[in-house]
Amino acid sequence: MALIQLIKTLRDKEDGCPWDKKQNFDTIAPYTIEEAYEVLDAINSKDHKALKAELGDLLFQIVFHAELASELNLFDFNDVVIGIIKKMIDRHPNIFKNEDNQPEFIEETWEKIKADERRLNNNYKSSLDGIAKALPALTRAEKIQNRAANDGFDWKTSEPVFEKVLEELEEIRTELQQGNQEGIKEEIGDLIFTCVNLARHLKVDPENSLRSANEKFVNRFQLMEEKIKILNKPFKDFSEEEMEKLWSETKNN
Structure with a gap:
């Protein structure tokens, strides 16, 4: 794969790029998150x-990331591909084992298989294990509640949830x-x-709902800024x- 070779060249100990050579999992992680959000922006x-x-x-x-792991003899890109292929085959018995192909069954089976995978993990302690702490807080809250x-x-x-909102x-x-103040925060x-x-x-979806609300506010605020410019009067x-x-x-409007 040409991309793998490109990264090997960039990280070559003698002739590689100084910036790329000094990167590790921790330093590159923020860029990975940023790129994922830029994909989302393009989709939206x-x-x-x-x-x-x-x-x-x-x-x-x-x-x-796969090349970093390969350098440490942990795994390589091919292992990543093999792993995701196996996982998707296991999670689609409706396709690969001729089981029920109805949408309701598929969703139920998907969640059951994921739960079984978690229980097979040697570190399994709770149904809430494996929910990434780095997720946006709204998304993580929804996943916790779904589990x-x-x-x-x-x-x-x-x-009862409406009543709980009023109670809070x-x-x-x-x-x-x-x-x-600490009580208010909590x-x-x-x-x-x-x-x-x-x-x-x-x-x-609470994350998408809040994202839409953010954009709605931005659009309305910018319209208000235009009106204020016409009035030639400072906000304050x-x-x-x-x-x-x-x-x-x-x-x-």
Whole structure:
């Protein structure tokens, strides 16, 4: 594979690139995460030309990690490929073992196989093992809740979750009245975690939902900035009432 050879050349002890030669798993990891998010940005913006380029950048990161492992005699890129092929075959008995091919069965089987894989791990202690701590917090919260729900720890409807959201809001108010900053921090975390649970019950991806809300705010704020430029008046000189009026006008555009 030409890409593997390219990375070997870049990391050659004598003639390689000084920057590439000094990299290790830890130093290259932030770039791997960055490239994964750039793939997501290209997908969200439906920019297929950018997607092709970003997938290449992400592939470079994957092969780079595999080459680092190969240098340490841990595994190589071929081992990575063989491993993922075996895993996907094992997780698709509907295709490779002629089992039920209905969507409901496929999803249920997929989760069962993943759970069995975790239990076969020598370090297995809990159903929540293996959920990456480096995941975005909303995504990790959803995965934690899904695992717990698969074990039967869940509400049957969304109504108790609505009540829990209101309960968490009141607990924040109580901590605020007591001036307990650590308590406020903890209760806001509980509120966000509960909101993720509500999103899960309502079949909404919380990460995508918040991402959309971020973009909506950015678009509206930029429209408001344009209005303020026309008025030729600094932000700080607007009253709260004037700001609210401008924001409402922007929302109605």
